[in-house]
Amino acid sequence: MEIKGGRVVLRPVTDDDAGVLREIIREPEVAAWWEQVEDFGEMLAIVLGEGQVVGAIQYDEELDEDYRHASIDVFLSARHHGRGLGTDAVRSLAGWLVRERGHHRITIDPAVANGAAIRCYEKVGFKPVGVMREYERDPLTGEWRDGLLMDLLARELTR
Template identity: 35%
Template sequence: MFVHPVDDELYLRMVEEKDAEELFELTDQSREYLRVWLPWIDRTKSKEDTMLFIKSSQKEFAEFTSMNLVILYKEKMVGVAGFNEMDAENKVVSIGYWLGRDFQGKGIMTRAVRSLIGYALDILQFNRIEIRVADGNTKSQAIPEKLGFKKEGTIREAEWLYDHYVDHFIYGLLADDWQSHVSM
């Protein structure tokens, strides 16, 4: 089982089948909050739907195409973060994340993403990290902005969100950028 410590309060762990109920409950408790920005919420109606996500995540991890991790804060599951896409040939990885409503404002996601950046660049030897964030999702935009990513542009109408399209901002970070950011 993959476990990645972040600090004394926080660690990331590969999502497992035993997580289905707890992860579904976290999703369900934050449903209205998450629905504003995440298009898959309405398709996650049961523990079984969450189990399908977990099995898909395990398959994609085995294929080295993605890596979904649960975020554990003080031993409680609080969200998911990881690599939505892993392109080993081009050494590019895309980070995605969400946090339960009740766990906002504690710096959890910034710490988790910072740790994922280090893992992607130092351990996996990727060269580029991307984060896509919907225009208007200021809380999610703050993460790459704090961590030294460059806002590289806008992808117009990048995602269908229930009844309308949203544009995505694309943030990029190169290994050299990170070394400069860390040494500051």
């Protein structure tokens, strides 16, 4: 499967991607929000932008018809922050989840303190739902930190 966005391409992770993904996830700007991952087989897709691997994105699905929705997680190399590639990756995957997988609602859950991620998701159409107190452990300090639950309804997805 390959998903083409306006500026990025999402494609399956291969064994050859592991080295560059380890480098990206160890960058201080990424490591502050993501725990170290050794097995990238769980990742849905590599984010290709500007002709190179710039990060990874994944999704999960709740398939119970009464609660059906999907969730997204993403990280990009700090060298590519602020260029709109993350926004395009999230928008592209969200669009695919709506069109191809039939989801009407998508969630994402950045740390409350991750303002850059929150702004990125808002550009796609995600809206804050509420703060989940002491939601996750900080990967660097081990302290509990709050998460912001955001969701996006299919009709709110910006193009």
